[in-house]
Amino acid sequence: MRLNTVFLSGFSCMSIGFxxxxxxxxxxxxxxxxxxxxxxxxxxMSLEDKAGEMTQLTLDMVCVGKPFKLEKPHRLDTxxxxxxxxxxxxxxxxxxxxxxxxxxxxxxxxxxxQSAAAQKTTGIPVLYGIDAIHGATYTSxxxxxxxxxxxxxxxxxxxxxxxxxxxxxxxxxxxIPWNFSPxxxxxxxxxxxRFWETFGEAPKLVSDMGVAMVKGxxxxxxxxxxxxxxxxxxxxxxTGKDRTPAWIPERQLRQIFLPPFAAAIDAGAASIMVNSGxxxxxxxxxxxxxxxxxxxxxxxxxxxxxxxxxxIKYLFKRHKVAANYKDxxxxxxxxxxxxxxxxxxLKFPGLLMExxxxxxxxxxxxxxxxxxxxxxxxxxxxxxxxxxxxxxxDYPAKESLEGTAARAALESITLLKNEGQHAVxxxxxxxxxxxxxxxxxxxxxxxxxxxxxxxxxxxWQGRDTTYNTPGRPTAVESMREVFGEDRIxxxxxxxxxxxxxxxxxxxxxxxxTTQCAVVFLxxxxxxxxxxxxxxxxxxxxxxxxxxxxxxxxxxxxxxxAGGRPRTFSNMEPMLDAFVxxxxxxxxxxxxxxxxxxxxxxxxxxLPFTWPRYASAHLTYDHKHTENLSAKLDWGDFNPLYTFGxxxxxxxxxTTSIALTDSVFQMGDVIDITVSLQNTGTRSTTETVILYSQxxxxxxxxxxxxxxxFKQVVVPAGATIEVNFNVSTEGLGFIxxxxxxxxxxxxxxxxxxxxTVDFELIQQSNNxx
Ligand code: BGC
Numbered sequence: 001m002r003l004n005t006v007f008l009s010g011f012s013c014m015s016i017g018f019x020x021x022x023x024x025x026x027x028x029x030x031x032x033x034x035x036x037x038x039x040x041x042x043x044x045m046s047l048e049d050k051a052g053e054m055t056q057l058t059l060d061m062v063c064v065g066k067p068f069k070l071e072k073p074h075r076l077d078t079x080x081x082x083x084x085x086x087x088x089x090x091x092x093x094x095x096x097x098x099x100x101x102x103x104x105x106x107x108x109x110x111x112x113x114q115s116a117a118a119q120k121t122t123g124i125p126v127l128y129g130i131d132a133i134h135g136a137t138y139t140s141x142x143x144x145x146x147x148x149x150x151x152x153x154x155x156x157x158x159x160x161x162x163x164x165x166x167x168x169x170x171x172x173x174x175x176i177p178w179n180f181s182p183x184x185x186x187x188x189x190x191x192x193x194r195f196w197e198t199f200g201e202a203p204k205l206v207s208d209m210g211v212a213m214v215k216g217x218x219x220x221x222x223x224x225x226x227x228x229x230x231x232x233x234x235x236x237x238x239t240g241k242d243r244t245p246a247w248i249p250e251r252q253l254r255q256i257f258l259p260p261f262a263a264a265i266d267a268g269a270a271s272i273m274v275n276s277g278x279x280x281x282x283x284x285x286x287x288x289x290x291x292x293x294x295x296x297x298x299x300x301x302x303x304x305x306x307x308x309x310x311x312i313k314y315l316f317k318r319h320k321v322a323a324n325y326k327d328x329x330x331x332x333x334x335x336x337x338x339x340x341x342x343x344x345x346l347k348f349p350g351l352l353m354e355x356x357x358x359x360x361x362x363x364x365x366x367x368x369x370x371x372x373x374x375x376x377x378x379x380x381x382x383x384x385x386x387x388x389x390x391x392x393x394d395y396p397a398k399e400s401l402e403g404t405a406a407r408a409a410l411e412s413i414t415l416l417k418n419e420g421q422h423a424v425x426x427x428x429x430x431x432x433x434x435x436x437x438x439x440x441x442x443x444x445x446x447x448x449x450x451x452x453x454x455x456x457x458x459x460w461q462g463r464d465t466t467y468n469t470p471g472r473p474t475a476v477e478s479m480r481e482v483f484g485e486d487r488i489x490x491x492x493x494x495x496x497x498x499x500x501x502x503x504x505x506x507x508x509x510x511x512x513t514t515q516c517a518v519v520f521l522x523x524x525x526x527x528x529x530x531x532x533x534x535x536x537x538x539x540x541x542x543x544x545x546x547x548x549x550x551x552x553x554x555x556x557x558x559x560x561a562g563g564r565p566r567t568f569s570n571m572e573p574m575l576d577a578f579v580x581x582x583x584x585x586x587x588x589x590x591x592x593x594x595x596x597x598x599x600x601x602x603x604x605x606l607p608f609t610w611p612r613y614a615s616a617h618l619t620y621d622h623k624h625t626e627n628l629s630a631k632l633d634w635g636d637f638n639p640l641y642t643f644g645x646x647x648x649x650x651x652x653x654t655t656s657i658a659l660t661d662s663v664f665q666m667g668d669v670i671d672i673t674v675s676l677q678n679t680g681t682r683s684t685t686e687t688v689i690l691y692s693q694x695x696x697x698x699x700x701x702x703x704x705x706x707x708x709f710k711q712v713v714v715p716a717g718a719t720i721e722v723n724f725n726v727s728t729e730g731l732g733f734i735x736x737x738x739x740x741x742x743x744x745x746x747x748x749x750x751x752x753x754x755t756v757d758f759e760l761i762q763q764s765n766n767x768x
Contacts, residue, residue, distance in 0.1 A: 196563020
C-alpha cells in the first residue's frame, strides 16, 4: 500500500490554513480503527522500512555543509534528503542547526523534509522533535516564560498548564509536533547542572507540575506530544556533575525518582526519553529492569521510548559495557529502546537490520517498537496532514500568550529576605522600594536578557545574544521603566569583573543620595556538562561587590538570576533583602521590577532547600538523624532558606490546623481545615503547603512529606479557612520489600508551625 495520496491530501489541508476536522488529540487513541490502521501500515513495511522508522537524526544531517558546521544560510540538501529519508527511510528528525529559526524558516525545513519522506515507498511522514522547554525556545520571536524551576516556584499548576498550552501553540506554528519536555528529574543536588530544568526537589510538586505541563502540551488547542525525561535517576550523580554515575537503591528510586514519571504516564504522556547516565553500575540505556520491568510492567507505559543524544553509541564509547556499536544496539533494543537519537551517523539502521538477519534481535521485537512509533504518529494526526501538526484555525493574539508568560514570571519571583536594618524607619522592611532617592543598579546579570532566560534559549547553551528577541528588556531596563530613568544609576559589570571594578563602583557612589543598591547576582546560562562545577559557592567577585556596597552603609538588595542555589552564607547577612528570580524568561525583568517596586505583591515559594554551606545540601524530606545534634556540636539541618520559603508584602499567619477526628481507619479520607489570618495591609496570595509526618515506621521516616498544596487569596485583615482532603492510602512509603506500604500508627500533619496528630488504625472488622 502506498500512502502518499492520503498524506498529501492532508498536507494540502494544512497549507490552506487549518480545518478543524484535521484536529487530532494527542491522548492515545485506543480504538480498533487505530490498531487496524497501524497494523495495515506495518504489514506493508520491509525490515529496511522498520529500521529506518526507529532511527532519529539531527537536522544537520540533511542540510548543506558539514554536520555542526553548516553552510549559512542553513538550508536543506536534496541529495542528503534523498539518502536519509528515501534510501534509509529515517522516521524522525530533531533539533535545529545550532540556533533558532523563524516560523517561516521552520516551515520551509519541515515541509521540505516531509515532501522528501513522502517519496519513499511507504510514504510514512517524519516525526519532528524539538526542545521547546520554556516556550518555543528555537523559534525566533516566541514567547519565553520562566524555566521549569521558576514555574515550580509559582505553585500554580493551572497557570503552568496554560503556559504549556501556549508553548504548544507556538511549536505547532513552527510545524513541529513533538516536544522534548517536561524534565521530571527530581532535583536533589544543587551542583547538578540541570537543576534549573526541573520542578525542584519534592516528588509531589514535580509530579503535579509535570502532569500540568503534559496536559498543557497534549490537550490544549494545538496539541503536541510531550516527552518525559530523563527516565530515570539522572539528577543525583555522586559527583554532582552531568552524566556521571549515580547509585540509587531501588527503594529510593521508587520513593523519590519514579513517582513523577508514574503520575505523568497516568496523565497520558506520549513519549519518554532515557537518562544518559548509569544507575547502580548499569547505563540506563542498557537496563532492562528500568526500561522494561519497571516502565512497561509496573508503570504501564504504552508510549514510545527514545534514547537521549548518541546514547546507544556511548554504551561502547563511554560506558564500556559493549565491545562495539553493533553490540550496543543489540543491548539497547533488548533493554527496551524504541527509537535511537543517533543522531549524527548513518550506520544505525544498517546495523539494526544485520542484528535481525543474524537472529540476534527478533523481528517481533522490532515490530513492537515500530508499532509504538506509528501509533504516536497516528495520535498526532501526522498521517492525515503529511507530517506537520495540524495548525490552529485562529492563533491567539501574541499579547495573550505574553500575558501568561508575564504572569508566570511574576508569580515565580520569591522574596526570601526583607529586613529593616537599613530601612528609612528602622524595623520597616526594606522592600518594596519606596521613596524618591537614587537606586544603584549593578551586578553581572543586571543587563543580560540571556541571564534571565538560561540554557536552551535560541541556542543550546543560551548564551548567544544574536538570537534574543529585540525589545525584550533586561533587568536594568525594566528598573528604569518602573522607577523612572532619573532614579536609576547603573554600574554595569560582566561576569569577570575585578576588585578594581568594585572599587570604581563604590568610589563613585554617594551614600547620602543613594537610597539603596540593587545587585543582580547569579550565573550566565549553561546546560548539561558545560554547567558542571567544582564548587557551588557563589563567585568571589559577586560576594565582594555586596560586601563593599554594604560597607558604604546603604541598604543592599540582592536579586539572584540563576537556576541553582549557590551558597553565600558569609555574604548573606549583608543583604537587607534577597529576591530569587530563578530564570524568569523574557518577561522576567519587568516582573522583578514590579516586585521590587511593590506593584506586585510577591507570592513565589522556593521549590528547593537553599543550602547554607556548599557541603551541607539536604532536602526538606531529610531523615530525623540529620536533625540531631546541636548539642553534640554536629551541624544540624540549618539551610539558608527552607523549602517552601517565600515572603509577601503582607503577613499571613497559619493560626490552626484541625481534623474531624483523632482516629482514622485505613482507607478513610482525612478532612483537614487550616485557618489563615492576614494581619497585614495587602491582599496576598498564600500557598498553603501541607506536610505529613509518619511518627514511627519500619523504614526510617522523613521529618516531613509534602502531601498537598493549595493557593488562596487572603484579603487584608481577613481570616479564612482552607480545606484539604488527604487519603490515608497516600500516607505510605516504599517498604522493606521495595513495595508501597501504609503502616498504621501515629501520624502528624503540619502547615508552617501548626501541627495536629492522629492515629491510623487497621479497618475494624465490623466495618461494612
Ligand atoms: C539532552 C536532552 C535533549 C536532547 C535533544 C540531549 O543532549 O540531554 O535533554 O532533549 O539532547 O536535544
